[in-house]
Amino acid sequence: MSPVRRLSPFWIVLGVIAAGYLGFWFAMLAATATYTSPREVMEVLLSREIRYATLLSLVTCTASALLSAAIAVPVGYLMSRRRFPGHSFVDAALDIPIVLPPMVVGICLLIFFQTRAGGLIEQVIPLTYTVGGVIIAQFVIAAAFAIRTMRNVFDHLSPRPEQVALTLGATPSQAFRHVTLPAARSGIFAAASVAWARSLGEFGPILVFAGATRMKTEVLPTSVWLAWSVGELEQGVAVSLLMIAISMIVLVAVKLTGERV
Amino acid sequence: MIRLENLSWTPPGKNRAPILDRVSFEVPSAAYAVLMGRTGSGKTTLLEILCGLRSPGSGTVRIDGREVTDLPPGERGIGYVPQDGALFPTLTVREQIAFGLRMRGVAADEIATRVLEAAEGVGVSALLDRLPTGLSGGERQRVALARALVVKPSVLLLDEPLASVDEETQDGLIDLLQRTQREHRITVLHVTHSRREAEGLGELHLRLEGGRVLSRTGLT
Numbered sequence: 206m207s208p209v210r211r212l213s214p215f216w217i218v219l220g221v222i223a224a225g226y227l228g229f230w231f232a233m234l235a236a237t238a239t240y241t242s243p244r245e246v247m248e249v250l251l252s253r254e255i256r257y258a259t260l261l262s263l264v265t266c267t268a269s270a271l272l273s274a275a276i277a278v279p280v281g282y283l284m285s286r287r288r289f290p291g292h293s294f295v296d297a298a299l300d301i302p303i304v305l306p307p308m309v310v311g312i313c314l315l316i317f318f319q320t321r322a323g324g325l326i327e328q329v330i331p332l333t334y335t336v337g338g339v340i341i342a343q344f345v346i347a348a349a350f351a352i353r354t355m356r357n358v359f360d361h362l363s364p365r366p367e368q369v370a371l372t373l374g375a376t377p378s379q380a381f382r383h384v385t386l387p388a389a390r391s392g393i394f395a396a397a398s399v400a401w402a403r404s405l406g407e408f409g410p411i412l413v414f415a416g417a418t419r420m421k422t423e424v425l426p427t428s429v430w431l432a433w434s435v436g437e438l439e440q441g442v443a444v445s446l447l448m449i450a451i452s453m454i455v456l457v458a459v460k461l462t463g464e465r466v
Numbered sequence: 467m468i469r470l471e472n473l474s475w476t477p478p479g480k481n482r483a484p485i486l487d488r489v490s491f492e493v494p495s496a497a498y499a500v501l502m503g504r505t506g507s508g509k510t511t512l513l514e515i516l517c518g519l520r521s522p523g524s525g526t527v528r529i530d531g532r533e534v535t536d537l538p539p540g541e542r543g544i545g546y547v548p549q550d551g552a553l554f555p556t557l558t559v560r561e562q563i564a565f566g567l568r569m570r571g572v573a574a575d576e577i578a579t580r581v582l583e584a585a586e587g588v589g590v591s592a593l594l595d596r597l598p599t600g601l602s603g604g605e606r607q608r609v610a611l612a613r614a615l616v617v618k619p620s621v622l623l624l625d626e627p628l629a630s631v632d633e634e635t636q637d638g639l640i641d642l643l644q645r646t647q648r649e650h651r652i653t654v655l656h657v658t659h660s661r662r663e664a665e666g667l668g669e670l671h672l673r674l675e676g677g678r679v680l681s682r683t684g685l686t
Contacts, residue, residue: 288478363552365548365550365552366552366553366554366555368514368517368519368539368546368548368552369546369548369552369554369610369613370554370565370569371517371518371519371538371539371540372517372518372519372539372540372542372544372545372546372614373540373565373566373569373613373614373617374540374541374566374569374570374617375540375565375569376540379569383554383557383565384554384557387555387556387557388554388555388556390556
């Protein structure tokens with residue numbers, strides 16, 4: 206074998222570490238998948254409560270993903286293109302929901318909606334312990350991930366075409382709308398998908414702010430927790446498998462856009 | 467005519483040296499000027515200030531006698547061709563060339579006519595329905611040139627327009643730039659770091675170094 210083709214021990218060690226980590230993950234997934242029979246899984250998934258939780262998860266995740274994308278596009282663009290006093294502080298502040306324990310986010314939400322400002326919002330749209338609350342609890346965390354993704358997308362798009370558009374008579378908003386936004390389409394889809402996937406797995410803030418009421422605010426992670434808390438392991442595993450399958454689909458969809466998130 | 471008076475620009479931050487230090491020069495109307503300078507000498511910064519994409523720390527910019535220092539880019543009467551053309555990634559060549567006319571509210575039938583004329587002028591008529599992906603470096607620069615010229619600017623600003631094309635394509639583009647400048651009677655400021663490019667072009671040669679214009683030759 207030529208020296209060029211010989212694999213250095215360094216790369217072999219790195220490969221072993223990567224394989225070990227992935228192997229551990231696949232072993233966990235395989236153990237979960239084989240814990241119960243397909244018939245039992247189908248029975249659980251077709252039950253009235255789980256069908257409701259699945260539908261509620263799909264609806265709330267879609268709503269929070271759309272809300273997150275609507276916030277992430279302008280905020281990500283602002284943070285990518287402009288430098289202003291306090292830029293670093295704002296940049297760090299936008300990441301707070303990413304590093305904060307999810308349960309704390311739920312407590313913050315609950316307390317805010319007991320203040321005068323929160324009360325005024327509640328008079329228009331009741332949120333605490335409602336489906337709307339599920340969406341808000343998912344949104345506050347998912348939006349931070351979507352903003353980070355969109356900023357990354359805009360950082361990788363050259364500002365030159367926008368600048369040329371300005372010299373051709375476009376206003377900054379026209380340059381954004383006609384030049385940058387169409388170029389960022391796949392990035393927007395990736396950001397929304399990341400927000401969607403993040404919302405699907407959200408549990409802590411939903412439990413605190415929206416509650417875990419069956420056939421009302423029960424989403425899939427709540428179903429897993431409810432099943433686990435009463436010792437119905439098969440039901441928890443069946444819902445977990447459904448969530449794994451949905452997450453895989455979203456992951457593949459994001460990868461197909463070619464965006465790095 | 468382009469006239470810069472005591473133009474200075476220093477990057478933000480403490481103890482930073484000025485990129486442009488009281489730069490003054492004039493390019494007469496309908497002249498082809500080449501601004502040379504090494505990489506990092508401030509050529510692109512100067513062009514961005516001329517375009518209105520960057521505000522100078524001090525000094526004034528005049529185009530055809532009108533002070534444009536504080537005007538937005540679209541109101542300066544300039545055409546701008548950056549290094550790689552900076553084509554709009556999702557628009558066809560036809561839409562790229564039509565962009566400036568659309569932004570100015572020109573009627574659709576007039577846009578169609580002027581786009582065809584501009585495309586023929588730079589030899590890209592056959593590419594009108596193509597997207598930028600797949601165009602060669604030379605084709606991209608021709609499209610960028612048509613897009614800048616179609617709005618009939620009085621000044622054309624070229625930022626290293628030949629840097630990303632091979633020598634054969636460079637020769638074709640040099641001919642095109644010279645012909646375009648003559649036909650349109652337009653004032654051109656062409657920025658380059660290439661001596662070969664500068665020698666093949668321009669009646670007026672300016673050299674930028676250390677943030678200042680060190681030499682000016684031609685059109686005396």
